[in-house]
Amino acid sequence: MSDMPASEAAAPQVSPNNPCPFLRALVAGNYVGGHIVPLPELTGTIGRATGKTGLAGADAKAKIFMVAQMANGIGPFSQLRSLTHGAILDELRNGPLDKHGAGSRILDQHAVVHEDEIARLATFGKDYPNPDGGTERGLSASDIKTFMAANFQRAKDEHPPSYAILHGYYPLLMLGEWPVLLDIMGKGDGNDRYLSVAEVRTLFVERRFPDRIVTLLNA
Incomplete structure (x- = not known):
């Protein structure tokens, strides 16, 4: 297994249907995959980025997990799919967390x-x-x-x-x-x-x- 840090590996393409700048950087840096990422893996990765440990770290990860669980849908089927398979990062656009132009508008729907x-x-x-x-x-x-x-x-x-x-x-x-x-x-x-x-x-x-x-x- 290579000892090369994740960020030094070949950067993958990031889907325009992943509108979150933080997640886009995680995918581009090869810290997580660009499609389906198990919730524990996604939660742990973002949790490391917070730098928090102990109770503060556990609280941060719990909040991250809850947001990730609903990112692709809040219906029972979507929730079950997220729990059993993971978050689908390249299908986040138009999901429950998409504000459709009510945000900063720094990144448009084509990822420009x-x-x-x-x-x-x-x-x-x-x-x-x-x-x-x-x-x-x-x-x-x-x-x-x-x-x-x-x-x-x-x-x-x-x-x-x-x-x-x-x-x-x-x-x-x-x-x-x-x-x-x-x-x-x-x-x-x-x-x-x-x-x-x-x-x-x-x-x-x-x-x-x-x-x-x-x-x-x-x-």
Whole structure:
């Protein structure tokens, strides 16, 4: 068996029907397969990326498992299939977690990255002292909350008034995205913790994690 780290193996193609930037980077880095991934494997891989251990790690993995279980459908058949076979990463688009344009719109339905939306993301942040030196643009938890609210408002403005009622659960889905990225990839601690816009761009465009996350994934 090769001792080559997963991220150094030949990167596979990532399906446009996998709309999650974090999962896309996991597939591109060969940390998980691009089709069916057993829930324990997917949960364990993402759990390593959090860097959490003990009770905090167990709690994080439990939440990851629950989200992964419903990613391809919330019906009884879909739930049973997820439990017995795994999450189907290349069939996530149009699933229960897809917000159909109410999100950041950085990645479109064809998996094309829109740089103007990354630039828009940056406008919601501020400059933070970078632990590695200098300053960089980033978003705090408060900034991310404002960003997500603006995304939903943008979608509401483009649809009839009934949209807000029919899709009022979208803001709840958003809690499993950007706040989670902040938790996993954020720099700094407490109220000073921020999500680097530059690292977000790398995640979307290059489907690559920061070195500190790679170290955790390869542990």
